[in-house]
Amino acid sequence: MAEHVAGCELFESGHRACGGCGPALAARLLLNATGENAIVVASTGCMEVFSTPYPETAWKVPWIHSLFENAAAVASGIEASLKRQGRSEKVLCVCGDGATFDIGVLCISGAFERGHDITYICYDNEAYMNTGIQRSGATPYDASTTTSPAGACSTGNQRPKKDMPAILAAHGAPYVATASISYPQDFMKKVEKALNTPGPCYIQVHAPCCTGWGFEAGETLNIGKLAIETGMWVNFEMENGEVTKVKKVKRKPVEEYLSRQKRFRHLFKPQRRDAEIAKIQAIADRNAEKYGIDIKKKE
Amino acid sequence: MSRIEFMQGNTASAEGALAAGCRFFGCYPITPSTEIAEHMARKLPKAGGTFIPMEDEIGSIASVIGAAWTGARAMTATSGPGFSLMMENLGYAVMTETPLVVVNIQRGGPSTGQPTRAAQGDMMQCRFGSHGDMATIAITPNSVQEMFDLTAKAFNLADRYRVPTFVMSDEIIGHMRERIVIPDSVETVSRPPLAEGELPFAAGDDGIPGFAPFGTGRHVHVTGLTHDERGYPDTTDAEAHDALVRRLYRKVESARREMADYEVTNPDAESVFVTYGPPSRTVQQLLHDRQDEGVGHLRLRVVWPFPEFALQEFADAKVFLMPELNMGQMAREVERHVDQPVIPIPKLGGELHTPAELASVLEAHR
Numbered sequence: 001m002a003e004h005v006a007g008c009e010l011f012e013s014g015h016r017a018c019g020g021c022g023p024a025l026a027a028r029l030l031l032n033a034t035g036e037n038a039i040v041v042a043s044t045g046c047m048e049v050f051s052t053p054y055p056e057t058a059w060k061v062p063w064i065h066s067l068f069e070n071a072a073a074v075a076s077g078i079e080a081s082l083k084r085q086g087r088s089e090k091v092l093c094v095c096g097d098g099a100t101f102d103i104g105v106l107c108i109s110g111a112f113e114r115g116h117d118i119t120y121i122c123y124d125n126e127a128y129m130n131t132g133i134q135r136s137g138a139t140p141y142d143a144s145t146t147t148s149p150a151g152a153c154s155t156g157n158q159r160p161k162k163d164m165p166a167i168l169a170a171h172g173a174p175y176v177a178t179a180s181i182s183y184p185q186d187f188m189k190k191v192e193k194a195l196n197t198p199g200p201c202y203i204q205v206h207a208p209c210c211t212g213w214g215f216e217a218g219e220t221l222n223i224g225k226l227a228i229e230t231g232m233w234v235n236f237e238m239e240n241g242e243v244t245k246v247k248k249v250k251r252k253p254v255e256e257y258l259s260r261q262k263r264f265r266h267l268f269k270p271q272r273r274d275a276e277i278a279k280i281q282a283i284a285d286r287n288a289e290k291y292g293i294d295i296k297k298k299e
Numbered sequence: 300m301s302r303i304e305f306m307q308g309n310t311a312s313a314e315g316a317l318a319a320g321c322r323f324f325g326c327y328p329i330t331p332s333t334e335i336a337e338h339m340a341r342k343l344p345k346a347g348g349t350f351i352p353m354e355d356e357i358g359s360i361a362s363v364i365g366a367a368w369t370g371a372r373a374m375t376a377t378s379g380p381g382f383s384l385m386m387e388n389l390g391y392a393v394m395t396e397t398p399l400v401v402v403n404i405q406r407g408g409p410s411t412g413q414p415t416r417a418a419q420g421d422m423m424q425c426r427f428g429s430h431g432d433m434a435t436i437a438i439t440p441n442s443v444q445e446m447f448d449l450t451a452k453a454f455n456l457a458d459r460y461r462v463p464t465f466v467m468s469d470e471i472i473g474h475m476r477e478r479i480v481i482p483d484s485v486e487t488v489s490r491p492p493l494a495e496g497e498l499p500f501a502a503g504d505d506g507i508p509g510f511a512p513f514g515t516g517r518h519v520h521v522t523g524l525t526h527d528e529r530g531y532p533d534t535t536d537a538e539a540h541d542a543l544v545r546r547l548y549r550k551v552e553s554a555r556r557e558m559a560d561y562e563v564t565n566p567d568a569e570s571v572f573v574t575y576g577p578p579s580r581t582v583q584q585l586l587h588d589r590q591d592e593g594v595g596h597l598r599l600r601v602v603w604p605f606p607e608f609a610l611q612e613f614a615d616a617k618v619f620l621m622p623e624l625n626m627g628q629m630a631r632e633v634e635r636h637v638d639q640p641v642i643p644i645p646k647l648g649g650e651l652h653t654p655a656e657l658a659s660v661l662e663a664h665r
Contacts, residue, residue, distance in 0.1 A: 044380075044411060067380065067411065069355055103327075103355035131328040134336070135352050146337040147326055147352045153344040 010036065015058040016050040020217025022207035022224065023047050023123040025181045027058070027094065030121060030205075033191035036061060038090045041075040043099035044068035046130040046209075047123060062089075069103040071095050072111035072120060079116045090195050093120040098128045100204075101137035101162050112171035112200040119194040119201045122164065125209035133212045137162040140232070141283060142276055143263045145212075150266035155276050160283065168202040169241045175201040176238040181208070182224030183235060183247070190237065206233045214262020226257040231284035234291045246291045254281045301482045308446040308472045309334035309376075311479055312402050313342065315450035316374055318485045321400070322348035323373035325362035327355055327381060330414040331470040332404035335376035356381035360388040360401065367397045368521065370512035372454050374400035379408045382421055383428075389463050390429030391523040393547060396461040396500070396508065398490065400453045403465055404473040405624075407649055416649025417470035419576055419624040425465045426603045432544055434551035436464040436558065437603035439575040443477035448485075449600065455488040456558060461507055462551055467602065469624065471577045471651065493517060501528040506550030555604035561597060563609070568595025569617040570661055573610070573633055575599040577651055578622040585654045585661075594661065602629065607636035618664045620644060622652045640664070 010031035144150035194201035227233035235247035407413025493509030627643030
C-alpha cells in the first residue's frame, strides 16, 4: 500500500459530497492505493461536481475533467504521450456508472481494444445522481428513479443491470475486478493490482448513494455490505477473462437489502409485491450460482 | 374548461408537448432541462406514449428521428453539451426532412460551462451548428405560459415545414415558476400526407413534400446522402445537390412571413430594443418605468427564420439596442438588415440585465 500520513490524504476532506457519500469514500481509498504518481481523468458526474469547486478541490494529484462521454479517450492520449516521453505516471479514469455504462461505452471500448495501459475505475452508484437520480444501464431491476418511476404503470426500472465487467473482459482486458467501498482493504488491493498490470484494467466499485437510494447517511457501509451478503453485488477478480477469486458469503434474503432503501419502497408499500421480490431474489440466486459465492455447509 | 396552475417553465414545456400530441420522448438527462424528461417519464406512459431513457444525446435525438418516421410526434430536451452532441443527427434530420422538436434549455458555455445558469449562447448553433447549408426554425419563449404555448406550436411548425424545430429557452425561463393557463386543447396542424402518385421527396411550390411515414403503404427510402425526388442517393450530380439544398433552405426561409411571430411596442420610437427570450422581460420593465418616453421594443418569438421585415415596422428608428445573454449573436443578424447602428448589450454569467443597465445604454445612445 502506498504510504500516506493519516489526516493528510491525497483525496482531501472538506469537499461538497453529501454526508455518507459512497463515491467520496471510493475516491479516498483509491488515491490511498495509487499514491502521488497518478493522473486522474474524470468524466462529468456527481464526483466531478462535489470534489472540484475551488477552494474545496479535493484532488492532490493532477486531475482533468474530460467531458461526459470520453474520459477513456482523453486517458488514451495522456497514456500514449507519456509512454513516448518515457514517463511513469499511472493514468486512471474515475467515472460514474452513467459515464461508464451508457454515454462512455464507445470511448471505453476503443481504449480497451487499443490496449492502453490505463486503469479505469467506475464508481457505481447505480443511477445518474448528479442530475437528480435518473436511471442508467447500471440501475438494478425494479429500482425507482425519476426516469423509471414506480407507479401505476411500472414497478420501477424494468431492465436488469448491464454486465459491464463481462463486456470489458471480452475486450481481452488482463484484469477486471469488482469491489465495494464496504470492503476497503480489498478495494485498495485491487487498485494496486490493476496499476501493476500492464494494459487496460477495469474496476467497478459499488458505492452506495444515500441520497439517491434513500437510506440514512450513517448506513452507507452497512448497505454496501448487505449488497454483498445478499448476492445483489458480487466481489470478484477476472484475469484474462477467467474468474480467479470470489468473495464468498453466507447469503441472506434480498429483502434485507431491498427493504432498507426507499428506491425499492414500492415493493413493500402500500402492499407487498411478493412476485417482484421473488424476481429480484432470482437475480441474486443466479449471481450466486454463476460466481459460486455461497459458503457450503459441511455435510 | 381551461385550468389555472402555478408551474415551472420546464414542466409547462412538457405539458405543452403532451397537449400537442407528442407521443415519443427520447431522454438523456442534463441540467437545466432534466425536469422536462422527468415530467414526461411520469406522464407520457399514461398518455399512451413512449418514454425511453437513451444512452446519450446522440441516442436520444436519433431515437426521436426513428420515432418521427413511424408517424409519432416526437421530441427531446437538452442543454448545451447535449445539443452539441446532437448536431450531426440534426443535419441528418434537415436533409431527410424529419419533423421533430428539440427543447434546448440553454446554459452558460462553451463546454460544460455553467450548468445551472442561463445563457442564449446557442442561437447561432441551432441555425448553423451542423455542417452544410441548412435552415431551421427556432422559437424563443419568455414566460412559463409561452413554454407551454410555444412548445405546442413547435410541433405544428415542425410538421408543417418538415424540419427540426427548436424551442430555444434557457435556465431562467425553464426554472421560473409562474401562473399559467392551460387550455382544454391546442391547435394542431396535421402533417400534409404524401399524395397518391407523388414521389416521396418531390415538392410543390411551397418546397415541402408530403410525408409518408413507415407503414403508410409507400416504400420510402430515407437517406442523409444527397437524394433525388424518389429518395435514392444521387451524390455526384451537381444539379441534384443544388436543387435539393436550395429547396431545403428555401422552404423555411421563404415562409418566414407566414410563420412570423413578434410583438411591436411604440413603433414610432427612435430608440428600439430588439429582444427574444428573458431579456425581453427586463425591457418590458424598463418601458413600464418610462412610459412617457416612447421607447420602442420588438420582441421576437420566432427567431429563425429571421423576420427582417419586423425591423421595418420602426420607420423612425435611429438605433437598435440588443440585450442578449451572449456576446451579441442575434445582433449580428440584425446588423445585416438595417442601416442604423445596432448596439449589442451582451450579458454573460447567468444573470439578466437590470433595468438600470439597459437604461444607461439607452441614455448613452440618444
